[in-house]
Amino acid sequence: MSDSPFVVIDGLHFSRGDKDIFRGVSLNIPRGKITAIMGPSGTGKTTLLKLIGGQLTPDAGRVEIDGQRVHALSRKALFRLRRRMGMLFQSGALFSDLSVFENVAFPLRVHTDLPEAMVRDLVLMKLEAVGLRGARELMPSELSGGMTRRVALARALALDPELILYDEPFVGQDPISMGVLVQLIKRVNEALGLTAVVVSHDIKETLSIADYVYVIADGQVMAHGTPATLDVDQDPRVSQFVHGEADGPVPFHYPAPDFRHDMLGAGGWR
Amino acid sequence: MIRHIAGLGRRGCELLEAMGRAGVFLAQSAVGVPSREGLYLWLRQMHFVGVLSLAIVMVSGLFIGMVLALQGYTILVDFGAEQALGQMVALSLLRELSPVVAALLFAGRAGSALTAEIGLMKATEQLSSMEMIGVDPLRRVVAPRLWAGFVALPLLTVGFSVVGIYGGYLVGVEWLGVFDGSYWGNMQSSVDFIGDVGNGMVKSLVFALVVTWIAVFQGYDLIPTSEGISRATTRTVVYSSLAVLGLDFVLTAVMFGGLS
Amino acid sequence: MKRSKMMELGVGLFMLAGILGLVFLGLRVSGLTMGPSGDTFTLEANFSNIGGLKPRAKVTMAGVNVGRVSAIELDTDWYDARVVMELDGTLEGRLSRDTTAAILTSGLLGEQYVGLSVGGDPETLADGDSIRDTQSALVLEELIQQFVSNMVSD
Secondary structure, three states: OOOOOOEEEEEEEEEEOOEEEEEEEEEEEOOOOEEEEEOOOOOOHHHHHHHHOOOOOOOEEEEEEOOEEHHHOOHHHHHHHHOOEEEEOOOOOOOOOOOHHHHHHHHHHHHOOOOHHHHHHHHHHHHHHOOOHHHOOOOHHHOOHHHHHHHHHHHHOOOOOOEEEEEOOOOOOOHHHHHHHHHHHHHHHHHHOOEEEEEEOOHHHHHHHOOEEEEEEOOEEEEEEOHHHHHOOOOHHHHHHHHOOOOOOOOOOOOOOOHHHHHHOOOOOO | OHHHHHHHHHHHHHHHHHHHHHHHHHHHHHOOOOOHHHHHHHHHHHHHHHHHHHHHHHHHHHHHHHHHHHHHHHHHHHHOOHHHHHHHHHHHHHHHHHHHHHHHHHHHHHHHHHHHHHHHHHHOOHHHHHHHHOOOHHHHHHHHHHHHHHHHHHHHHHHHHHHHHHHHHHHHHHHOOOOHHHHHHHHHHHOOHHHHHHHHHHHHHHHHHHHHHHHHHHHHHOOOOHHHHHHHHHHHHHHHHHHHHHHHHHHHHHHHOOOO | OHHHHHHHHHHHHHHHHHHHHHHHHHHHHOOOOOOOHHHEEEEEEEEOOOOOOOOOOEEEEOOEEEEEEEEEEEEOOOOEEEEEEEEEHHHOOOOEOOOEEEEEEOOOOOOEEEEEEOOOOOOEOOOOOEEOEEEOOOOHHHHHHHHHHHHHHO
């Protein structure tokens, strides 16, 4: 395994409508490590994952995965490349018409010609890894949020990908299932040695598992470093985010005219 | 003033762009080699859009045939021409009512359900995750639905006609006492298989394509929120109904209006 | 698995019903005949005016359906209409040579059809023969004209 980064993003520009989401983002995601991408809500972290997966096309800049330019690939080559990636969606995105077992088996069935017995063994192995072997006959609508995400993780791992993208894996979880997911992500990464990208704004959990962290705000990379260096970063914006202070350089208030002026001014009492 | 004209231009561009997207969408999803797996998926959708729409289409067909016979009889009997009842019922059903009414019912029953189903899959990121697994959702989700609609609606239209003609028979012959032989005989001598049954089927195929296309495209292209889904579902029914009625006029003019 | 079998069965029945429905529309509603054309024979008849007679109209004898009109064309020798009829094969060699053909109307506004009535000649008509004695369609305008001119001359 070489030391070159697995994913390279260079000078990425992306806008949706009139709104610029990325204005020149460049980052490297090292091989075999957990890289966290953090930032306040609405900075387009999920969009970044979709750009990496080739679901969206940037206005400028390039994304390379293992030396291949994602947006220069043909549709066919792109689908081939995606088999080497797994993605865990925020909502889990299990196929609602298939059972847990069939959901995990889905990537195996469409991409391999394995005999049924082997598919079964592989699926049970993956489900065992996330602790849900007993839930294989359930339908997705019968699962709790945390279980849904664990099944989705098992599905993302079904084809033994080299790169796995986690989109907000901790959001909306109770502390127990959050802890379970943190452990799982870490264990999976150590056991399989795969490259992981975690997009999140749950600072404590993310910092506890990440090897390297990028903080994105205002369409640019604001800071990057290991969790330890970020913790003591002097930049007020970074420290506000990392320590979770309500108000600071990233304002608590949506831009508005002066409060007193608004209450007493022409628009208020006459 | 200039602003309004510019607004109109922008609308036009947006409309053209949406139609272009829909065209590319149709081409990408409908064309392809069917696999064994695809056949099974198609079968499931046939069940969903075809078999489950059967009851409403059949019941409507029966009632429409019965009403046609009743209304037709009261008019024809004034001219002493009630033997022509079979001809009237069969021709109005085959040429006009079956394709149109079956397509409208289909849009309401199956089209809206297709939009909502695909929209929900989009809103819950199922389509995205399918893409990331390396499966093209156009092939896996959209194509079976498109083909199922395309096959199911003409079959439903045939059923509608058969049941409607039988309903006309029940009212005309069994109840109002039109002579049995002249009901069928007049019908047989005036209905042309290619000209009437065939043209009705052509209409039905066109409507099937348009309604299913609108339904799956609206589902695939919607804004993935609950409001977006409800709007897209409404749009499916409104657009398909308008498209069916408008196209029906054009097709009728070409087929029966002497414009050939 | 059991549910999917039921579903397959349902779809199969649905498609079968659709195809049977189409067959019904073909045979019963538009009156296509599937029977082999071998057991029919053709006769011709020239009419000076066929009125609204159309191909595929009925040919009857004593009110019973015995065949249909297969073609209508203009006979350029006599400038009248030649009507080709396909009749039930069992009648071949049983219709006398002086059989008459008339274009009749069912009801006042109904369809027009050909009515045959047999004469007494021992000779019979064979396949492809022509009926001599014909009676043209009743054209309403001509009737009225006759009626009016009779009134005037009276």
